[in-house]
Amino acid sequence: AQSVAQPEDQVNVAEGNPLTVKCTYSVSGNPYLFWYVQYPNRGLQFLLKYITGDNLVKGSYGFEAEFNKSQTSFHLKKPSALVSDSALYFCAVRRSGSARQLTFGSGTQLTVLP
């Protein structure tokens, strides 16, 4: 079985401050991990992924995420938040080598306050 937890339904941060959106996962074996962003009434846009290699992954729009195997976490971060970053963020996991499809977390609503 595989699962993803996003412990915070809502994250608020002031513009210009660093932001973190948390994600923890459970999967047997090595994980493939993904972050997506969704704007209102739109589809999901891919931000970044961890497959193997460096634990710090850099993605679109200045976002990055750190894979921590011992803590089974894959938190999304950005050094300086923009109001336009306000959106719904989803973490997803798949076990490497598996044909099983992605399992998504329940999402975290990020609001960046001007």
Add this chain to the structure above:
Amino acid sequence: DGGITQSPKYLFRKEGQNVTLSCEQNLNHDAMYWYRQDPGQGLRLIYYSQIVNDFQKGDIAEGYSVSREKKESFPLTVTSAQKNPTAFYLCASSREPGGRTEAFFGQGTRLTVV
């Protein structure tokens, strides 16, 4: 431009009716997926197809049907057997089933039962 096109964007269904949601991709991707999104529940997999003329049930397939007669098309029918069809439906595709590649999403169809 390459991408995934879902139509219609909004759809209203009377109780007891079947409706079909369209999903077309010109990315030459082998795998296609249908997800259902409800508030606070993340995305749940309805059906997926790894290759033409083949598809598998996801986690919540009851009351839904699909076909994959062409590589670029993966329509979803919401039947009258689906007891609570009001939701946001997302179609996605990926270059290969499972694996390391990320999924690309359409803009979604919002289905409302009236």
